Amino acid sequence: MPETEVNIVELDVRPHLSKKLEPFQLIMDTVKELRHEDVLVLHAPFKPTPLLGILKMKGYSSTSERLESNHWVTTFVHKKNKTAAGHISAAVQSNTSTNQSLASSLIEDSGLEDAVSSCEGQPPAIAETSKSEVLSDEATTQELKEPTIALDNRGLEPPQPMMRTLAALERCKPGEVVLIHNDRVPVFLIEELNQLGCLYTVEDQADGTAKVRIEKG
Template identity: 50%
Template sequence: MDRSAARVVELDVRPHLRKKLEPFSLIMDTVKSLNADEIFVLHATFKPTPLFGVLKMKGLAGKAEQAGKEHWISTFVHKKNKSWLLDPGAGAGAADRAPASDGVCAGDASGAPGQGTFADDTGAQADGAAAAPRIVELDNRGLEPPKPMMRTLAALDRCRSGDAVVIHNDRVPMFLIEELHGLGYPYTVEEQSDGSAKVRIRKP
């Protein structure tokens, strides 16, 4: 099918984000309804960088372009149609490429609690020589939805089997927990005295 004949499905989550509501489940419901020859266009207030890693796991390629202040347009297509993202005038974008800064595993090879780190916007890479399970720690407090959830899922995507991701969120991440159930990832939740929550997730 030619790109010009493809159906475009648009979703604008800017109103949700401005109200500090979590739109991740809405995004994923839309993605689940797509067929292989449809184009998904997402409008958000920021560049949803970790979402590229999450949707890559689901067979989608994407690119993002800034259309204005607090307006980013991200376009996703099935990986077999990723050439559509490179059409003249469509922008080169980051087709089928997930950023290394949102989910690189690193840390003490012993896997001891508290020793893991997260290479966020530093370009640091994991030590490939470490064979033992590792810990990745993410402090998601203060981040606006859906950044905490997408950042966490992107980290899990880049970890190896047996590694763990420990996140500290402002509250119990109910939407994330629902997604973990669907993915079959074991987890534990530890609520903190200040109302925040720590969640430890193991990659099977």
């Protein structure tokens, strides 16, 4: 059978961040539309470290390269994409919108296939239809666990509050609690918490800010 061609899907979130817009939902919406044979190439002004862990749980391995001081390119390959390791270099080289140095980096990255294979032992991708339940009134009346990590995200520009929170959750064990204090209710974060199966409660503050208590599922 002929080998499947690698399809490059590029996403540049630098314009969103320059306008102080939160790009996380855009990234996750793009990931939802990916097929297993697709390769996502993400352009950002920094290395999206927390995102690497989130997509790893969804079955993606990644490689990152810093092209300029404010330009990082991260490539995501799904563990079921068996042809990507052999064809990604040529595919990226033929894609005129992808920086040439990224192609060179991928050619030299002999560990890409091993990285994809190493994800075989990771948990399966979280079902997109899965929903997390907000702590019930009965649960909130019980003695609450002391937070393992407390973050004050007030005054930070997007996407820092979400990225800090997701990075903290990644360090936690199931059942541990992260308490965050944000300038507003983090709508996009809450959607991601539903996907990750985390329990949470939101407490509006008198000054318009919001505290969110998150228990890792």
